[in-house]
Amino acid sequence: MKPCAKYVASISLAVSFGINVPAWADEKQDFSSLQMQGVEQVTIDVDLDGAVERLSRAVQFPTISNQDRNDFDTKAFDDYHQFLVEAYPNVHKTLKREVLGDPRPYSLLYTWEGKNPDLPPALFYAHQDVVPVPDDSRDQWMQEPFSGAVADGYIWGRGVLDDKNQIHGILEAAEMKIKEGWQPSRTLYFVFGQDEEVGGPEGARYIADVLEQRGIKRFAFVLDESAPLIPGVFPGIPDNTALIGIAQKGYISLELAVHGVGGHSSQPPEESNIGILAKAVTKLEDAQFPYRIHEAVRHQYRYMGPELDEAKQPMYAAVAFGKDGEMTDLEKQFIEEMASDQVTRAMLHTTIAVTMFNAGIKDNVLPPSATAVVNFRPMPGDTPEVIIEHVKKAIDDDRITVRDISASTPATNVANPDGDGYKALEKTIRQIWGNDLIVAPFFVIGGSDSKHFQARDFAPDVYTITGIQLESMKEFAGFHGVNERIKVDEYGKTIGFFYRLMDNLEDL
Numbered sequence: 001m002k003p004c005a006k007y008v009a010s011i012s013l014a015v016s017f018g019i020n021v022p023a024w025a026d027e028k029q030d031f032s033s034l035q036m037q038g039v040e041q042v043t044i045d046v047d048l049d050g051a052v053e054r055l056s057r058a059v060q061f062p063t064i065s066n067q068d069r070n071d072f073d074t075k076a077f078d079d080y081h082q083f084l085v086e087a088y089p090n091v092h093k094t095l096k097r098e099v100l101g102d103p104r105p106y107s108l109l110y111t112w113e114g115k116n117p118d119l120p121p122a123l124f125y126a127h128q129d130v131v132p133v134p135d136d137s138r139d140q141w142m143q144e145p146f147s148g149a150v151a152d153g154y155i156w157g158r159g160v161l162d163d164k165n166q167i168h169g170i171l172e173a174a175e176m177k178i179k180e181g182w183q184p185s186r187t188l189y190f191v192f193g194q195d196e197e198v199g200g201p202e203g204a205r206y207i208a209d210v211l212e213q214r215g216i217k218r219f220a221f222v223l224d225e226s227a228p229l230i231p232g233v234f235p236g237i238p239d240n241t242a243l244i245g246i247a248q249k250g251y252i253s254l255e256l257a258v259h260g261v262g263g264h265s266s267q268p269p270e271e272s273n274i275g276i277l278a279k280a281v282t283k284l285e286d287a288q289f290p291y292r293i294h295e296a297v298r299h300q301y302r303y304m305g306p307e308l309d310e311a312k313q314p315m316y317a318a319v320a321f322g323k324d325g326e327m328t329d330l331e332k333q334f335i336e337e338m339a340s341d342q343v344t345r346a347m348l349h350t351t352i353a354v355t356m357f358n359a360g361i362k363d364n365v366l367p368p369s370a371t372a373v374v375n376f377r378p379m380p381g382d383t384p385e386v387i388i389e390h391v392k393k394a395i396d397d398d399r400i401t402v403r404d405i406s407a408s409t410p411a412t413n414v415a416n417p418d419g420d421g422y423k424a425l426e427k428t429i430r431q432i433w434g435n436d437l438i439v440a441p442f443f444v445i446g447g448s449d450s451k452h453f454q455a456r457d458f459a460p461d462v463y464t465i466t467g468i469q470l471e472s473m474k475e476f477a478g479f480h481g482v483n484e485r486i487k488v489d490e491y492g493k494t495i496g497f498f499y500r501l502m503d504n505l506e507d508l
Ligand SMILES: [Zn+2]
Pocket: 127, 162, 163, 196, 225, 448
């Protein structure tokens, strides 16, 4: 592999002018393209009409996760499960199916016994639940959100993109394979959670516990949803890109509260409870966590960098080959650029988001208490203890109490972007969607249910991508928004993606 000529030229120019050249340049690090070459595109014949009909039916079960967990439609889940049994007879004849969850069992665990029990298993994850459709957004939908309408070349409805297309892509592929008499060498697990949209405490977390207790030492490969393939999905890259999540940030929410005396508004104290809490929140927002470059970001730019603007390649190379605890000028420049966009900025530090602020019930009553909730998405190492300490120090006010109100999860392991699992995934992506796209690992600033697996030792290599091609970022807005839809033809490729992936996992 040959580094790009221009890039080499820019280093030698820097050297000849005596500019301070970072260590990686001295070592002549190879920054050539890592995009997989020579993969032939394949067409998988699927029963598209039947598959579309089944996905359309799936959307019609309102398996909604409401923030109020008492508002849970058990019938929607029961009916959906029954529908799956009828729609995929061979899957249900061949795989073991368990309905699990704690305290409410509505998640599905399928076990497809492999021919060789000595091989470490693989796991495909997707979630059954969907976010609600707010009443005031219904009139913006071009099709009823739970109708599963098939119109204008699209399948429409809440959950068709997030994430039922993945559940059904997996089941369609498995159904096809079983009909062909195929059996995997390694055991395959399919896990379909019930509450991903509210953090997965009842479903994914419980099933991760169950599998751990059953003595699984290591998964060879875990796949879960993340970004779909979209041109422009990553800020600043207009090309069609398939991003493969290799690490996810953590999650913790803290409640800040002040409890004091209330009283009549005609004789206010110098500081009201609302005023005290507002100052605390302001101080916290001023005390941002410092920026640093995460290992997953280094991997990301090692893969992405050579495909981007040549003029910036020395900077990307500095990031890719940089060392924690050292910060070169080029890395500082990178941080400055990343920090100017709120998406990329979130990749650089533990974020602080003030999401709730509650106090007061009447215009002439001073409230006796005020509360605020702050949601953090931690970088590795920023444990709940570290974050609480940071908050208390920033606020520096003993009148404020700080309490962890979340089922917090730590930042996850980093999956290996050079490993066979990643390669199998990239190969599959190129087989289905061709070579005219960038494939790169990335650091996921949100999180999905696989974080419950990826934060544990038995699942070091969790890769996340939603296996569907969208036309543009405009389509992506349907994710949790209005007019969620996917193209019928692209759904056929989703099925092909899972079908091929099952084959390619044989080579791990
Ligand atoms: Zn989702």
